[in-house]
Amino acid sequence: MSELPVLVEDLVVRYGSKTAVAGVTFSVKPGEIYGLLGPNGAGKSSVVKVLVGLVQPASGRARIFGRSPSDVEAKMRIGYVPEEVVLFDSLTPREYLEFVASVRRMDSATASQRFRKLAEAFGLSEHVDTPIGALSKGSRQKVALIAALIHEPPLLILDEPFTGLDVASSRVLKEILASHVRRGGAVLMSTHVMELAEKLCTREGIMSGGKIVSEGSVSELRELVGAAGLEEVFLKVTGQEAWGSGEVTALEE
Amino acid sequence: MRNRAGLRELWRISGFVYREVAYQLVYMQRSGSLLPQAEDASKLAKRATGTMLINKVLAAGFLSAMGVFTALLGVPEGGGTALGFAGFLATLLAFTLFLFLQPMTSFVSVKVAELLAPLPLSKSEASTVALLAFVRLFDVTIVAVAIGVPTAYAVVYRSPLAWPIALLGVAVTSVFALATTFALAYAFYTKVVRGGSGSAGAALLRTLGMLAWIFAAALPYPLSNLIAGLTQALASAEELLRGFPAGLGQLLYPLPFAHLLAFAIGQAAPPALPALAAASYAAAAYAASKWLVRKVLEVSTGGLPPALAAAPLALKTAHPWLAVVKKDLRLASRSPTHAFTVFAPVAYGVYMAVTWASEWAFALGLASLTLASAILLLSTEALAEQATGPLPLTRRLLVSSKVSLAAGVYLLSTGAAAAAAAASGKPALPLALLGLAYAPTVAASVIVLSLLAFKVSESSAPPGDLYSRLARNLLPLIAGFLLLLIPAAVYGVLWLLKHPDPLLPMALAAVVELAVAVVALAASK
Numbered sequence: 001m002s003e004l005p006v007l008v009e010d011l012v013v014r015y016g017s018k019t020a021v022a023g024v025t026f027s028v029k030p031g032e033i034y035g036l037l038g039p040n041g042a043g044k045s046s047v048v049k050v051l052v053g054l055v056q057p058a059s060g061r062a063r064i065f066g067r068s069p070s071d072v073e074a075k076m077r078i079g080y081v082p083e084e085v086v087l088f089d090s091l092t093p094r095e096y097l098e099f100v101a102s103v104r105r106m107d108s109a110t111a112s113q114r115f116r117k118l119a120e121a122f123g124l125s126e127h128v129d130t131p132i133g134a135l136s137k138g139s140r141q142k143v144a145l146i147a148a149l150i151h152e153p154p155l156l157i158l159d160e161p162f163t164g165l166d167v168a169s170s171r172v173l174k175e176i177l178a179s180h181v182r183r184g185g186a187v188l189m190s191t192h193v194m195e196l197a198e199k200l201c202t203r204e205g206i207m208s209g210g211k212i213v214s215e216g217s218v219s220e221l222r223e224l225v226g227a228a229g230l231e232e233v234f235l236k237v238t239g240q241e242a243w244g245s246g247e248v249t250a251l252e253e
Numbered sequence: 254m255r256n257r258a259g260l261r262e263l264w265r266i267s268g269f270v271y272r273e274v275a276y277q278l279v280y281m282q283r284s285g286s287l288l289p290q291a292e293d294a295s296k297l298a299k300r301a302t303g304t305m306l307i308n309k310v311l312a313a314g315f316l317s318a319m320g321v322f323t324a325l326l327g328v329p330e331g332g333g334t335a336l337g338f339a340g341f342l343a344t345l346l347a348f349t350l351f352l353f354l355q356p357m358t359s360f361v362s363v364k365v366a367e368l369l370a371p372l373p374l375s376k377s378e379a380s381t382v383a384l385l386a387f388v389r390l391f392d393v394t395i396v397a398v399a400i401g402v403p404t405a406y407a408v409v410y411r412s413p414l415a416w417p418i419a420l421l422g423v424a425v426t427s428v429f430a431l432a433t434t435f436a437l438a439y440a441f442y443t444k445v446v447r448g449g450s451g452s453a454g455a456a457l458l459r460t461l462g463m464l465a466w467i468f469a470a471a472l473p474y475p476l477s478n479l480i481a482g483l484t485q486a487l488a489s490a491e492e493l494l495r496g497f498p499a500g501l502g503q504l505l506y507p508l509p510f511a512h513l514l515a516f517a518i519g520q521a522a523p524p525a526l527p528a529l530a531a532a533s534y535a536a537a538a539y540a541a542s543k544w545l546v547r548k549v550l551e552v553s554t555g556g557l558p559p560a561l562a563a564a565p566l567a568l569k570t571a572h573p574w575l576a577v578v579k580k581d582l583r584l585a586s587r588s589p590t591h592a593f594t595v596f597a598p599v600a601y602g603v604y605m606a607v608t609w610a611s612e613w614a615f616a617l618g619l620a621s622l623t624l625a626s627a628i629l630l631l632s633t634e635a636l637a638e639q640a641t642g643p644l645p646l647t648r649r650l651l652v653s654s655k656v657s658l659a660a661g662v663y664l665l666s667t668g669a670a671a672a673a674a675a676a677s678g679k680p681a682l683p684l685a686l687l688g689l690a691y692a693p694t695v696a697a698s699v700i701v702l703s704l705l706a707f708k709v710s711e712s713s714a715p716p717g718d719l720y721s722r723l724a725r726n727l728l729p730l731i732a733g734f735l736l737l738l739i740p741a742a743v744y745g746v747l748w749l750l751k752h753p754d755p756l757l758p759m760a761l762a763a764v765v766e767l768a769v770a771v772v773a774l775a776a777s778k
Contacts, residue, residue: 054638054639054642072645075644076645078643082640084639085640086637086640088633088636090446090583090584090587090588094568097568098568098571098579099576099579099580100644101568101570102570102573102576103645104644108568108569108570111568111570112566112568115566115567116567119566125566131446131587133362147640
């Protein structure tokens with residue numbers, strides 16, 4: 001039996017005395033986009049960081065295709081876009097992507113072909129020789145996306161991937177994700193944007209207070225709480241339903 | 254309708270821009286993205302402006318004291334009070350370049366327009382804020398010198414006329430210095446930092462540009478006796494040009510101001526030619542100030558030149574080991590902090606070979622500096638930890654790349670030092686032999702330090718800036734430096750025992766160290 005792209009069991013992450021993730025369990029299957037949703041500080045990014053080997057869990061288990069996230073074989077099969085894109089500002093996108101493609105052991109011909117296609121798709125062609133530090137936030141995000149996609153990995157782990165992208169690039173990314181899962185790839189995507197999650201994700205896990213408080217497809221979640229849309233589901237299961245209206249009224253006054 | 258902001262309010266707003274410039278200058282280039290996570294960013298920004306203020310006050314004190322010193326004593330070996338003033342002006346020029354080159358580079362790179370965009374300011378208000386923020390970079394220093402030095406000359410020589418003449422000299426020099434500094438900072442940012450194209454030729458040009466910037470930033474260091482040295486040079490130049498028609502020597506900047514001052518304090522006859530030259534320099538300074546204001550506004554409103562046109566979309570991949578080395582060299586060609594890793598050991602090697610303290614001072618110093626550079630090399634990965642941490646880079650591969658580059662730089666430095674020694678008529682062979690015999694231990698210490706640093710690091714990602722987490726990384730640092738001393742100790746003991754050739758056993762000890770370190774590296778993940 002082939003291993004699951006992502007398997008997380010009873011995961012606990014602590015930063016000093018603060019518990020960021022308190023026993024999370026979920027999995028991502030091939031051919032699905034799993035949306036990790038939740039308010040700020042819910043623990044989404046901590047889960048993602050464990051899965052890419054940036055943070056060590058206090059307890060529990062995280063596996064990428066059956067391997068530890070810090071295993072090189074696991075890292076070879078992941079494409080990752082961090083929430084906060086901090087790249088080498090002094091390198092140009094071309095130089096940075098040459099470094100990434102080399103580390104991923106791609107040959108020049110394949111790397112060039114993928115680079116050309118992705119740079120053109122995201123409208124980055126004119127900026128590939130401008131140092132990253134001089135690029136706009138959106139262009140830096142595109143560089144991080146191309147770095148994650150260049151080796152056509154079977155698993156994409158994307159933390160707020162649409163941040164800073166223009167309309168055309170957002171559309172390109174949506175199409176790339178759809179094509180990726182059609183070909184049997186898997187995506188784990190953390191996002192705040194309910195509309196995106198509702199349209200793109202096969203299943204969602206809604207996090208609050210370091211735990212997954214609800215999980216399922218959009219229709220399952222809607223049925224579960226009797227809500228009309230994912231936003232309403234989100235507000236109900238995270239206990240934020242009543243929050244906001246009073247504050248807005250106060251602002252209007 | 255919104256009222257126009259007054260100058261006081263604009264000055265206050267310019268403080269925010271200045272704070273960002275100070276923050277970028279003091280922290281960002283040194284520690285990448287690590288510091289904001291480690292401490293409250295606003296505290297760091299406050300500390301950065303504090304550091305900038307201390308620098309400005311110290312510079313003000315130092316330059317004013319130099320000015321007062323020349324007014325009181327002159328520079329006898331340079332030809333008296335008036336020439337001392339010319340020497341002071343030349344010093345002011347060199348020091349301004351040294352002091353403000355880095356802050357101005359930070360100002361150019363900070364994208365003031367983006368900082369001001371969210372604020373409800375009109376275009377002219379935003380321009381004023383940008384100019385005021387620029388003035389904040391040097392305000393205390395230049396104002397102190399412009400008031401203190403002319404006053405000193407007027408009081409010491411009881412000549413009211415000395416005050417405006419000295420002020421004119423200081424003002425013209427300050428404008429020239431600030432315009433030159435800004436031009437260099439602008440060229441550095443646009444051609445080196447933002448210089449595109451990965452071709453070898455472009456990288457070489459970028460590196461030369463960086464060396465010019467580093468040289469300018471370090472200008473006053475070689476001029477230990479600055480005023481006297483510059484005054485001597487000016488006196489020689491005037492002497493040389495005295496025989497030329499129309500007294501060309503008197504026209505050489507900044508001598509006309511010295512001749513005018515000599516007249517003001519009663520040491521010379523009315524100087525028609527220097528007066529004319531000084532007026533010309535003042536006119537040039539006026540044009541330079543207009544250029545400076547225009548360029549500062551251009552930069553502050555997002556007017557940097559467009560990036561170079563992109564070459565065909567292709568990537569040249571390499572073995573991962575070589576890719577890490579290439580990436581580090583590319584960073585070194587654009588960032589002065591990273592350039593230190595390559596240029597500092599080479600410069601040190603050449604300096605030691607020429608000054609020739611001793612072979613051992615050369616070898617131990619160069620080895621220690623290479624180890625310090627290797628620590629910086631290791632920390633570069635942490636600059637983009639979120640992006641590079643998840644890449645399939647093993648510790649073994651990463652450390653192999655770093656040690657290869659560090660050892661390459663060490664051998665290059667030894668070669669450059671031997672060549673410099675030979676060129677200056679000193680025995681190059683013993684120095685080269687000692688350097689080569691020490692090379693294995695340098696590689697061994699870099700390997701051991703790196704592996705231990707990974708071991709004490711809490712994440713699987715590279716360990717980052719070891720100096721900023723000194724308590725945790727004390728053991729790796731001590732171990733690395735101790736390893737450097739073992740072959741030296743072997744040599745020392747054998748020398749005491751009157752061994753005929755202690756170099757060979759020392760080299761053997763170094764090779765054994767390297768072999769053990771390589772085994773440890775091979776056993777790592």
